[in-house]
Amino acid sequence: MKASSLASMISSLNSVAMGKSKADVVLKNCRLVNVFSREIIPQIHVAIKKDRIAYVGKDASHTVGEKTGVIDLQDRYITPGFVDSHVHIDQYVLPSELAKKSLLSGTTALFADPIDIVSVCGYRGFKEFVKMTQRLPIRVYHVIPGGLPVDRKFSHARTLTKKEELKGLDIENVVGLGEVFSWTKVTTRDPNTMKSISNVLETNGIINGHTAGASDKKLNAYIASGIFSCHEPIDYDQVLERLRLGMWVMMREGSIRRDLDKILPSTLSHKTYLDRLMFCTDGVNPKDIVDYGMIDHCIRKSISIGMDPIDAITIASRNSFEYYGMSKDLGAIAPGKLADILVFDDLEKIKPNKVFVGGKLMVDNNSLVVDTPRTIIPDWMRKTVKTGIKFGEKDFVIPCKENIAQALIIKLDTEIITKMDQEELQVIDGNVVTSYDKDVWKVAAIDRTYGTGKKSVAFLRNFGADVGAFGCTQSFHENDMIIVGSNEKDMAFVANTLTKMQGGMLVAKNGNILSKFSLPLAGLISSLSFEKTLDEYASIDSKLIETGCKFKNPHLIPLFLPFLALPEIRILYTGVVDVKNRRYLKILNR
Structure with a gap:
């Protein structure tokens, strides 16, 4: 606006x-x-x-x-109108549809980090996405994604050049640099990261932080580098450590994490100053928007914990604009x-x-x-799923000459956190196969951005659903196509169908589609109304849970499997990565 x-x-x-x-x-x-x-x-x-x-x-x-x-x-x-101080709006729902729900909830301003649009569509996509929000009846401010690449050694997402970052800062309603979540790049003074930070500071832009796991000298070094906010504290002690060092804290209550219960009771009992606290969602999926709300939910939750309503409203409004340097206007x-x-x-x-x-x-x-x-979606942003080949069963074979294979397993601890595991698996006709009894599946990561046809195939434990395959074109923040499957034939079917759909989530069995969620805008966002988007979104989790998936939010599994900022083991189309030790791993012990 x-x-x-x-x-x-x-x-x-x-x-x-x-x-x-x-x-x-x-x-x-x-x-x-x-x-x-x-x-x-x-x-x-x-x-x-x-x-x-x-x-x-x-x-x-x-x-x-x-x-x-x-x-x-x-x-x-x-x-005053409410503010979401840090949110990813390049997920699931068109900005125009999100604007309607935002207004109904009283959220009149969003500070958006379109990191996944950039990872798929680069600077051209960033400009187009900002343009999509400029005529909306709410205020949408953007930041240049500061989290790409997540790890330069492994990441293959599209990024912005330093020249493009500077050009982006000149676009109306672009206010600074988004969450710099690989904080080790800051503490080790990675030249590219430090240059980006320096460029933004020289333009008086704001820089958002991501300090999960950082403390003491590392946290000091991070803040001293000009990054003055964080949305990652999950309890009062982490909040207090950051407040003591002059940071602003965005208290998160969204679809990925809900932290107010662990932050606010001690904040209120200790009578900690509230003037550097903000609310953020970090992103809200369609179902949670309906079931909970947005920043209005943060206020209700805070009041239920014991916060004075005036203080909760102040955190939801004035504090955010003071942090972003806009208090003269809002x-x-x-x-x-x-x-x-x-x-x-x-x-x-x-x-x-x-x-x-x-x-x-x-x-x-x-x-x-x-x-x-x-919303007018350019045709080129509807044609971003480029796998380069038509898949067949052989593309998901893991070859082995033995009768039994000792295989590396990506074990799902939660939908988000993975652990490294091992398992003996049968070999049939030279192919290491999945095991229903051991709940071991195949998982593939496929390049869907550059059209190279490259992929990697590994094993996954704890998925649990009685389906042939589940695939998705959205993943944080590499946006590989991820396919989880019990058999190679259904994996090929899902990969080919997602390519034909040009983006989305798909559950299939025996070559039949059980549930479908179309995401044609960059393979990330639906082009439907909010209500129809909600129906398709909800159908994915419902079908997977109905068929036995062990997790409450199974759609998150492919979103996080390539995410290099979390432990312990991840899969990209280039291979399986040991995140902590920063090395590729072999799938089979030969």
Whole structure:
């Protein structure tokens, strides 16, 4: 959403405040949740000129003219719009569809890190994705992905050159560098990483952090390098260590992790300062948006733990904009600010009755009253799944000349965490086969970005579903096509079908599709409405759980299998990687 500059508005705002000219909109009889003074002020009137606030006080009658729209809020509460301080919106749902759910929840601003769009589509994709969000009725700010490549030795994701990073920083609503999650690159002063950080600091951009596992001198070195936030602390001790060193902490409550329960009780009991705390989701899947919400859920959760509602609302609004250096324009209801205002019947349910963005009514009586522009997806972004070959059963054979093979196994500890394991497996007709009794599957990683036809095939334990194969074109942050299968024929079928679909998730058995989730935008995002996307998304997990998968969120398994930032063992199309020791591993002990 395009915003006016304060500089261009000072004369007209001044004039309205003095009663010399008239407001466009006046909200009267409000109970103002003041995030500066930590109080709720009754009988407040707010006068708005264009997209900014001109007056906040007890009597705005001097700002009302014949053409002024006056809305009597009848003693309802008003708060600033909520902010998701760190979120990945290049997953599952079109930005235009996400905007609708954001508005209904009171989230009027998103700080997005489109790392996976970049890993598939490079700088061209980054520019196009930013463009997709510029006309939306919410505020979307972007960062240049700071996490690519995850590990230069193994990663094959597309990245931005230093020149492209600098060009990207000049794009409207691009505010800095996204999470630098390979923190060892910082503590070892990797030249490419340090150059990116230096370039952003020289442009006064913000840099988001990712410090999971860092402490003491490593954490100090990271912060001293100009990275002042982190969304990875999972308990109070980690939060406190970062706050003591001057960091801002984004408390995460999203689909991958929910950390408020372990952070807030001690934060409140110790009366820790809250002014450097923010809320973030780090990404919310369609089902969780419906079941929980977005930043509104963070506020409700915080209040249920014992936080004062005013403090929770302040964390959800003012704090984020202060961190991002935008407090001149956003984060509060005060003269000069952009008029992003939420209206509530009460401060318990945290469900907005009305939502204004830039003084324009977007939600009224809990319903959208604004159209979101149709997303135009360039044809080239619908043709990103390039496997290079048509797959057959032989492509998933693991050859062996013995009768029994001692095989390396990727053991699923959770949907996300893996462990290294070993197993004896049978060899049939020169092919090491899966084992239903031992719950050992084949897993393949396939290059679907460059069209080389390259792949690797290994073994996976603990998947558990009674299906032929499960495949996905989305994975963090390499975006290999991942296929988990009980037999080679279904693995080939799924790989070929996903290529034909140009992206998505697929469950199949005996050459029949059991469940399908189409993701044609870069192989990452649905082109359907939110409701239809939710149906397809939910069908994948439902089918896998119904057929015996051991995990609550099986769709996460292929997303994380190539993720080089987590232990212990990962698979890429170039091979199986021991993450800690940074080496490729042999699949069979010959």
